[in-house]
Amino acid sequence: MTDFIYEKDADGIVTVTMDMQGQSANTMNERYVPGMDQVLAKLRAEPDLKGVVFASAKKTFFAGGDLKLILAIQKSDAETFHYIEENKRPYRDLEQLGVPVVAAINGAALGGGYELCLACNHRVIADVPGAVVGLPEVTLGLLPGAGGVVRLTKLLGLEKALPHLTEGKPVKPQAALKAGMVDAVVPAIDDLIPAAKAWIKANPETHTQPWDQKGFRYPGGDVLHPKVRQMIVGSSAFLYSKTRGLLPAPAKILDIAVNSMRIDYDAALRMESRGLCALVMTPECKAAITTFFFGMQAIKSGAVRPQGDRWKAANAAILGAGMMGSGIAWAHANAGLPSVLKDTEMDKAEKGKSYTAMLADKAIKRGRMDDAKKERLLSQITPATDDAAFAGTDIIIEAVFEDIALKEKVIPETFKQLGPNGIYGSNTSTLPISILAKACPDPTRFIGLHFFSPVDKMKVVEIIMGEQTSEETLRKAYDYVQQIGYMPIVVNDSRGFFTSRVFGTFMDEGISLMVDGLSPVAVERAGWLAGMPVGPLAVHDEVSLVLSQKVGKTHKALDERLGVDSGFGKHNVASKAVCDAMIEQGRGGRHYGGGFYEYAADGSKTLWSGLAQFAKGNAEIPMEDAIDRLLYRQAIETLRCLNENVLRSEVEANLGGIFAIGFPAHTGGAIQYIRGIGIDAFAARAKDLADKYGERFALPDSAYDILRNKEALAA
Structure with missing residues (x-):
């Protein structure tokens, strides 16, 4: 048991200190289940066992699932289901140990780490920097699959549990105590073990979880309670308004939390496993883990930073x-x-x-x-x-x-x-x-x-x-x-760099859709359905049409000065034609009193009725094509930047696109979006769009080789 330090004191209380070897945090790695089984077997064999304290030798308490293992899962099959069930089994065994079990939380207890705490009878946390609890799996396109959905719903009731399950925000000690997520707070880490042992001595018979006791009732009411039923309906609508139906995890969490209240406890845990089994294979999950965990980790750790001593500006x-x-x-x-x-x-x-x-x-x-x-x-x-x-x-x-x-x-x-x-x-x-x-x-x-x-x-x-x-x-x-x-x-260095080049294609494609005959309302709707923060016409008003025109003139003058044709913005023909005409009509954007929208004194806005003059076509454009046109234009331009060595890494392409441009977060960024669809499938769809709507969607097959080569190297 090299990953678990096992110590029994004179009072019959065992302290199990988690210390996963060769890593900075405790995780559910490949040694976790065998190690926990050994610990549980030894605990069951202990004569006169009075209680158990779970502690950590790391700065954090327990970081939860091993995301590299999760990312490597290739099939949502019986083997994956068994893997998930095996990872959560020790927690159910812990609940049925027959002695009080306490979690002594010295740092972050997130995901599977907090699920371990939920399987304990009592949770005590130190009020120190970095100490938080929570279930952030939803932010990675997952759900808490080690009992987190079922247990937190039983512990807090549906109404109070849902925000923690569907938003995944970490909760600091005092707030966690107030919410009922922990049972006690101590001022320092050194106070944790003494406080845990004192509680065990004072509560020797408190070893059966509330939900395993006869007559258990959900805090706030069961699933048939009128208030709870009303809240379920409202939660579904609220989630859709937040996710636009683009993120499967929050809806799956809501479904499992509600249905867990209707069925047997062990059956609910199995249902939770099936839900996680389905989510691990979704493009949204793969994208979130790749970009928001490993990508952010690469940026923060300096993996893409030039080597050398750290520098700090004094002024x-x-x-x-x-x-x-x-x-x-x-x-x-x-x-x-x-x-x-x-x-x-x-x-x-x-x-x-x-x-x-x-x-x-x-x-x-x-x-x-x-x-x-x-x-x-x-x-x-x-x-x-x-x-x-x-x-x-x-x-x-x-x-x-x-x-x-x-x-x-x-x-x-x-x-x-x-x-x-x-x-x-x-x-x-x-x-x-x-x-x-x-x-x-x-x-x-x-x-x-x-x-x-x-x-x-x-x-x-x-x-x-x-x-x-x-x-x-x-x-x-x-x-x-x-x-x-x-x-x-x-x-x-390049004209427009990365962000301005890609952002310009989004605004231009919105105008192109309008020119092709799609109603301005439908254009903005396509942007919303695609997952963009703001529609292309609305965002162009915020940036201002005047600025777009000035940028174009600046680069034209620069080309004349240098005697070159940079080709900057050569595909953005719709923007130039429409913006120039609108500016001539006194419509330069929001700052100038109006642009694509009319702005009222009370802050409301409506699309300008004069936009109809710019519709040159009368095409029946399917909404699927409209959405793809907005996303593919940006993804193709991002790929051009990567292919031209304007971008230096996929990590920066993905994170830069999301945080600077607003590329839909559920995709994991433009390059991850291409990988999620499949390189060949994306290339085929891009060719289809080029055939139907123009050469701006066309890329030579060689442009995709940079992704194929990286994929081959990774394999």
Whole structure:
């Protein structure tokens, strides 16, 4: 029992300390069930056993299922069902041990870890940083399959259990105590074992779970209770409004939780296993585990970060106190990074600082901040109009207007204030970094740092490597982005980089659908059904048609200046034709009073009736085609970026698409979306769309080879 430390004291209480060898956390690995069986056999053989305490030697209590094993499951068959049943069997054996069992929770007890706690008679947790309980399986396209759905429903009742089951949020100690998810809280880890043993001594006969006792009643009422029946109906509608029917796990959890109240306990546990067996093979599950667990882990652990010592900026300067500069100043202040916010006039710089005050006031109103923290945030921002105010700074973020001539003037003037080991970042969304770098005295220390609006909500930064940007500068930029709590996505230089290129295809395809004859209402509906946060017409209004037009003109002028044809946005012909015409009619977007939508004074909006003039066709476009057109355009452009080496990894392609562009999260990102459909099946459907709707969907078969080759290497 190398993974379990077994200790019996003089009072007959055994402490089982979980310590999975060769890994940083306790998980349900291939040694888990045999190890638990050995522990249970030894406990049953103990003379005068009075009780059992489960503890952990790791920083966390128990992390739950081994996701590598789950991801490797290829069939939803009898073997998979048996695997799931075997993993949960020890918990049922534990419930029937005949002595009090206590979970001593020293850190995170999530998923299978908290399910172990639920199988215990008593749960005590230390009120320390990192200690949480919860069932986050739903966020990975799964359900709690080791008894979590059935036991939590019995412990809390359906109404209180459902949010924890269908949302999967971790719960801190005091909140968990209030919710009934744990039974006691102690101030320190050293207090856990003594508290657990004291409870066992005080409750020697408390070893039968409430649901195993005769006359058990569900808290809040059983499934026939009028209030519960009403809540079941409402929950189903609420879940659909949240998931749009795109996520199978929440609906499956609701179904099992409700039906577990109607049948025998052991039968309910088997039903739960069947539900998990069905979910492990869904594309949504594979996508969530691949992207949101292993992908996020790769970003956080630095797997895609250049090697070298960690770097930390001690101070910063932001040039331009407009919307972007003000947002970046907030991000810096929130991370405790002192920053100078410079503009041409002090009133503008002060106004930029006031943005942080406004956000702080909102947080105070919601009870998420106090006045003292607001003052600390504001003290981190120094408005200025003179470059000397940030002499010797570690990082300068140029966030002036998206005009190449202006940037080429500002960059050399302000670079001289950079510290000897500092780096210079340009916040640009489409302008080539390699061209801007020509204005920089040291292009090796120049890099693109593309923040997204609004900065306080969009926690991702696209880092753009110029042709001469050094790996040291990239490493420092990567560390800076993580220092302020944002997700870094690294790309190589190109027109529009990655995010702007792909986002432009989404907006353009929405307009293309409208031009082809699909009603604007149906266009927006297709975006909703596809899983996009906002419809393509609505989001274009927010970005503004004027900005889209300016970007096009900027790149046309850049092409003329360089004597090249970059081909930037060459497929976005619908956007150019319609946007130019709408701007001529005074409709530049929401900021300009109206665009695709009319905006009322009360905040409501309706689609503009004049959009009918742009319908050139009268095609009967199936909704399936409309949805695919919106998603395939983005996925194909993402694949182009990967194929052209603009994107450096699938991980960054997937996470960048979801968090920066809003590509539907249930797909796991654009490249995972292709893999989920199947590379050959996706290519065939893309060809079908190209034949029906145009060459923008066409890709040579060789473009897919990068995915096939990676697949072959993985195999």
